[in-house]
Amino acid sequence: MTHSSLTANFDLDDNRLNRVFTILNTSLILGIFIFSFFFIFNYFVLGKVNIAYLNITSAILMLFLLIDLKRNKAIQRDIYISIFVLFIFFISFIYLNKNDQFGLVWAHFFPAFSIVLLGVSKGTIVSVVYFAIVYSLAYLGIGVWENGQWSTIAFLRLVVSSLVLFTIIIIFETALESSNKKLELLSSTDPLTKLYNRRKINQILEKEIYKVKRYKTTLSLILFDIDNFKIINDTYGHESGDNVLKKLSSSINSQLRNTDSMARWGGEEFLIVTPMIDIQESSKLAEKLRLHIESIQCKNTIKLTCSFGVTEFDIENDSIDSLVRKADLAMYDAKANGKNRISIIK
Numbered sequence: 001m002t003h004s005s006l007t008a009n010f011d012l013d014d015n016r017l018n019r020v021f022t023i024l025n026t027s028l029i030l031g032i033f034i035f036s037f038f039f040i041f042n043y044f045v046l047g048k049v050n051i052a053y054l055n056i057t058s059a060i061l062m063l064f065l066l067i068d069l070k071r072n073k074a075i076q077r078d079i080y081i082s083i084f085v086l087f088i089f090f091i092s093f094i095y096l097n098k099n100d101q102f103g104l105v106w107a108h109f110f111p112a113f114s115i116v117l118l119g120v121s122k123g124t125i126v127s128v129v130y131f132a133i134v135y136s137l138a139y140l141g142i143g144v145w146e147n148g149q150w151s152t153i154a155f156l157r158l159v160v161s162s163l164v165l166f167t168i169i170i171i172f173e174t175a176l177e178s179s180n181k182k183l184e185l186l187s188s189t190d191p192l193t194k195l196y197n198r199r200k201i202n203q204i205l206e207k208e209i210y211k212v213k214r215y216k217t218t219l220s221l222i223l224f225d226i227d228n229f230k231i232i233n234d235t236y237g238h239e240s241g242d243n244v245l246k247k248l249s250s251s252i253n254s255q256l257r258n259t260d261s262m263a264r265w266g267g268e269e270f271l272i273v274t275p276m277i278d279i280q281e282s283s284k285l286a287e288k289l290r291l292h293i294e295s296i297q298c299k300n301t302i303k304l305t306c307s308f309g310v311t312e313f314d315i316e317n318d319s320i321d322s323l324v325r326k327a328d329l330a331m332y333d334a335k336a337n338g339k340n341r342i343s344i345i346k
Helices: 014-046 049-072 075-097 100-118 120-140 152-188 198-215 229-236 238-253 279-294 320-336
Strands: 219-226 261-264 269-275 306-312 342-345
Touching: 014 049, 014 075, 014 100, 049 075, 075 100, 075 120, 100 120, 100 152, 120 152, 152 198, 198 219, 198 261, 198 269, 198 320, 219 229, 219 238, 219 279, 219 320, 229 238, 238 261, 238 269, 238 279, 269 279, 269 320, 279 306, 279 342, 306 320, 320 342
Parallel strands: 306 342
Antiparallel strands: 219 269, 219 306, 261 269
8 A cells, every 4th residue: 555545545554554444444344354253243143132133233333334434534533433333332331242262352442442543542532431331330330240240350350350451552552653753854954954855755755745735725835945055065065065055945945935845855955835826926935035035144154055946736728747858847947047047937
C-alpha cells in the first residue's frame, strides 16, 4: 500500500499511516472470521442465542467496515467505528456472559486494539473508560457470577492481570512511537539544513493539492536558488558554502507562516509550499524574502542574493510535476534577466 493511496487521512501521522492501515485491515478480516466462528459455536453448540447474535452482528459490522476501508481508504473514520464496535461488543459480552467459561479472558484484548489503533493518548483514555465499566460489572458480580463462585480474589486477579497487560502495551507502543518518530525525522529532513528533503516536500505537496481539489482553495509555490553559489564554494571553500546554506535555511524558515513548508530541493535550491494564498500574495512573500536575504550577515562578508520563481496551482491542468516545472522555469527566467529578482509564471 503506497502513501499516495491514503491521502485522505491527513490527521494521521505519516509514519503511522501504512502501519495502522495494515493493522486495521488485518484486524477486520480476522474479526469477521472469529466472530462468525463464535456465532456458530455459541448458537449451535452452547445454545447461547443472545451472545451468538452479538457475535454475528459484530461480524457483519466489521464486514461493512472492511468494504468501506478498501473502497474509500477512510482510515481514521473506520478506526473510530471499529473501536466503538469492539467497545460495545466486549461490554455487552461481559454483561451477558458473566465470565461463564472464563469469558473475561477476552476482555484483555480491547485495550491492545484501542492503543495500537488510536495511539497511546487517545487509546489510554478509551481504555480507562472501558476498564471502569468492566470493573464495575465484575465487582457487582462478586458472589453472583458462576453460581456464586466469582469471588473478591477472582475480581482482584482480573484487575491486576488487566492492568499489568495494559501497562506493558503502553510501554511497548510508546517506545515504538518514539522510535518511528525518530526514523521519520531522519527520512524526511535534509541532514545539513534540517529542512524537509525532497521526499517529504513531495508528500506535503500531494496533501495540499488534494485539499485544493477537495475544498477549492488556492496553492502557490516558490522556488529559489542562491545566486553565484559556485563562486562562494570556489572562493571560500565548501565549509563556508555549507555554513551559508545553514544560515540561509534557518533565517528564511523563521520568516514563514506556520502553514508554509520549506525544503532543500537541490544543492542550493529551496522550495516553499504556500497553501491558501494566490500567486499575488505569494509573490509579495517572495519579495519580502528576497529583501531579507540581502540583509543576512555571513562569514567572510559574503553577500547573498537569490533568484525566485513563483507559480500557482491550476486545478484544471496542473500536477505536482507540472507545478514544480512552472516554478523552475520562472526561477530560471529570473536568473536569465539579471538574478536577485522574482519571476512569475501562472
